[in-house]
Amino acid sequence: MPVPKRCLTAAKRIFACSCIFLLAGCEQQPEPQPLKEPLENSHARHDAVDLSALCQNLEKNMKEINNQRTTFALEQVNHDLKVCLPLQPLAKQQQMLQRSNEMYRNFLQVSRTAPQQMAFEQYAFDIAQHPTIHQSHFEQLTIRDQYLLKHQGQAYVELADSASSNVHYRRSPYYLAKIFSPYMPEAERVFIENLALQNIEPAFANQSLRIEPFEIARRALFWEDYIRTYPQSTYRKDAQHLLYQYKLFLFKGLKKTPVSSNYADPQDVQASTIEELHKMSSLQHSELTRQASRFLQFLDMNGEQRIQSAGGQTGLSPWQQLELYLNLRNPAPHYKQDCFSDAICL
Incomplete structure (x- = not known):
């Protein structure tokens, strides 16, 4: 059906008017908008002030x-x-x-x-x-x-x-x-994270060890390695104390869970402890692995050899003789911190 002529004429007028308005819009430039950066910088300054106040x-x-x-x-x-x-x-x-x-x-x-x-x-x-x-x-x-x-x-x-x-x-x-x-820093982070894991459950209570020789040996080796790896750590003295304590747990035990009654021979020592000491003695050479080897050697000594190993001193208990033979010395005899309750020594 053909479109009436008057409709075409009206359409042309509408199209022409639209073009005029469009051209007018193109010629008229929008007013410049203010920059947002000063506002953003203001927010940044405000946040910095708030953070500073919070920390203070x-x-x-x-x-x-x-x-x-x-x-x-x-x-x-x-x-x-x-x-x-x-x-x-x-x-x-x-x-x-x-x-x-x-x-x-x-x-x-x-x-x-x-x-x-x-x-x-x-x-x-x-x-x-x-x-x-x-x-x-x-x-x-x-x-x-x-x-x-x-x-x-x-x-x-x-x-x-x-x-x-x-x-x-x-x-x-x-x-x-x-x-x-x-x-x-890394040294402090490693100390805290590892001591936290070790102290989630108590290592001992009421003069009884609650962890097995395998775990005692693992912790002793860890603290020895920590001292060697991070000699400048602010927790170095605490790590030395922990190493000494775990050596005592490994070689002596506690009152209700002693490692041995008299260190008479290998049969007079917990089988699980003997097993761990054999494993340790075969590891990379360190003070702790040397002490594990000497512990095993001590068990094979007779009475005279033990006296000689103690520098000729008589009247010592088997533990005192072993302690001398291992050169097991407390690095800080007056240390008073508790290293078995939290992620740091308190």
């Missing part, structure tokens, strides 16, 4: 944490630490780490009467035996105990039965490994 107030906020605060308050401080620690030198990081020790010590402090202490220990024992059973004497606990027990696992708070004391609250060893170590 961090120590104050840590000091304000006490046994009336919540795990949420702890988590907020820990979040701020992760923001600020990457900006600090090692000395400042170490200072903040000590602040965090005090912060958790204050947070976990609980004052109890004698009956409340008994109720707390009984509740902790019952929970360890039957974790899904609600104990009726929960209401006998202090309000703070009730709160902390309900919030275990938050903000790295946990209940523990460690080598040095009865059941108590503690900061998980994972705390320093997660919050601090990622931003520290």
Whole structure:
């Protein structure tokens, strides 16, 4: 069907008008827009000021944490630490780490009467035996105990039965490994992360070793290698103490789990210990592997040879003779730190 002429004429007029408006738009240049960079720089300056203020107030906020605060308050401080620690030198990081020790010590402090202490220990024992059973004497606990027990696992708070004391609250060893170590130099990071793993479960309790000779030997070798690899570490003395302690565990044991009764011969030593010492003596030459070899040699000595190996001294116990033969000396006799509870020695 042909289009009427008047419709074509109208269409041409509309098309012409559209072109005119389009050309007019092309000729008229838009007004220049203000640059966004100054605004963005302003935001950057504002963020920098906020970050600076946050880090400056961090120590104050840590000091304000006490046994009336919540795990949420702890988590907020820990979040701020992760923001600020990457900006600090090692000395400042170490200072903040000590602040965090005090912060958790204050947070976990609980004052109890004698009956409340008994109720707390009984509740902790019952929970360890039957974790899904609600104990009726929960209401006998202090309000703070009730709160902390309900919030275990938050903000790295946990209940523990460690080598040095009865059941108590503690900061998980994972705390320093997660919050601090990622931003520290390699030597400090390696120390914290490995000690955290070693101290998740106690190595000993009540004069009894809780780890096998294989694990004792592995840890002793690790700390010997750490001292050799990181001679400038700020934790060097702690590592030396740990190495010495694990040597004692390996060669002597503890009162209730001795390695030997009298070191009379190889049959008078735990079979698992003998096995590990044979493995160690075949490893790359080091002081620890030499001591493992000498331990095995000592077991084959007669009484006269043992006296000679002790420089002619008489009246010594078999352990004292062995100690001299191994040249097993404490590198820091007056060392008082606890290296078996956290990710650092406290």
